[in-house]
Amino acid sequence: MLTCAGNSNWQQHWARPDEFHGSSNTWAYFEVKQLDVQMRYRWYKMNIFIRWLAPTKQTIILAFDTRSPITERIPGSLQDPGSNSLGDPFWVYARLAADLVDLQDSAVWAIRNKVRAIETERKPIGKPQPDYRHLHDVARHAIHVSESLNVATETMEGILVQHNNFLSQNFPFQKTNTDTSEDIHRQLLFCKDMLSSLRHRHFPLRSL
Template identity: 80%
Template sequence: MAKAGCQKCSLIPVLQWKPANSNWDQRWVRGDEFHSNNSCQTIDAESPICIILASANETRACLACRNSLTRAFCIPEIWWSDYCRNSNGYLGSDITRQNGVVTGFSTWAYFEIKHLDAKMQYQWHKMNIFIRWLAPTKQTIILAFDTLSPVMERIPESLRNPDSNCLGDPFWVYARLASDVVDLQDSAVWAIRNQVRAIETQRMPIGKPQPDYRHIHDVARHAIHVTESLNVATECLEGILAQHDDFLSQKFPFQMIHADASEAVHRQLLFCKHMLSNLRHRSISNRERLQNEIQLAFNTVAQYDAGISVQIGRAAQLDGAAMRKVAFVTMMFLPATFISAVFSMSFFDFDADSGAWNISGKFWIYWVFAIPLTVATSLLWHFWHKLFPLTPMG
């Protein structure tokens, strides 16, 4: 719910470039003070560049500040939408006219860069800028939303000492900030590359391999994010180039653009676009190298487990051979054992004097108990395995 005023809103730092002393003049402004009496009262008309470091989330929550910024710098309502806030990158533009005369040109762009350090701690660097270029004065106003270090320091440093010939081209800001995007993306890609290289050069332990699948998965996850942000940044820069061409082709009557300066802006934008494309190829290569390492880890573990299975199979084969020998010896002695057990029963009587064998008439009792018990044991074994079948291990 929006607040009725901006008493609780933080003061917004405003940096204005002073050509006289070649330095930034900084002051603090309330969010609802940017627009009053149908004009912007906080921007010095003699300053060719103005940087406003605002908080987008805080401004969204304050209706007074939001309306003030929207009216002062012609921010479209679509920029405040939730899908723009949740997006991972975008580019837009708009031309404002008064009585059929072009009064300004607005562009807005958003870049995200994910940086990973050596300890696997990551940080998102965000460059969320809205650029308002005023046609009558060739003044450039940059609203940098939610900027944190190192982007906060990079923007004023990159826009220092502007070339007066380039100020007539509203895209000169992107030519400078695109270099910062390339630099940050380069650091992000090489941070992933260093992690991949560390995995590739890791020594295999003696004995059972123990890959750190969690670590490899985390590096792969960060690599996917870096590639995604590179794809979006490249598409945004391609859009900037296309809109720059369209802007130059319209030949607005207010334009006082130096052809050489405009060509230099375009060449720098084109170079940054190619650099991002090259970094995207390297980022894709990092992901493919990670997939190779993941596949190698799986294959190494599978090969080790297969070797262990072979050893277990050989041990089982030796145990089986030993059991066959035991079974053979048992079978050799089993008939003699059975015969000796039968003749040792009291059903048989050997008369040593006459040398004759006497068999008891009750010998049938042995068979009456032996045969049913054997059959019952066999049936019990059969039905036991039917009710409780053996399940293979693994």
């Protein structure tokens, strides 16, 4: 059992080869904070439970507490996985991680635009009169975005570890295409690296 605490969580359980006949249950939970131009914000959740049945290569997916645009993106992202991908239970996470990267990228740029607007404001003549409430709100939102990025990156690292564990197992009914699983692993790694890059880019904004 692997658990990562924070705004995002990853929890994984692998059954023994003689338990569930080579099936697995996984759960992942991510949150992304989006800020609009009027400083209104919304939290978007990606709360996914997956049961994978190795003998039949079936994937059962439950999504909880979804809202637009997550509601519309999940079905589109999971269409046409291909028969080879269905032999690897992590194909779902490879698809959804790409959506997560898009949402986090948008969240980082929204904060960046707010900071840039503050930097380019005309300096008043005489004693400055900064809007401390506005500055505090921008900093607060930046911290939340930073926290969700930190935990999302750690979550993806945990998923990669568990994918390696999956590839090392010898399930009695395992039907995994090695090339396909390696491609899935590369997709997961790419998304993890993108989140890590966004985290490093966002760090100076949090320090303001």
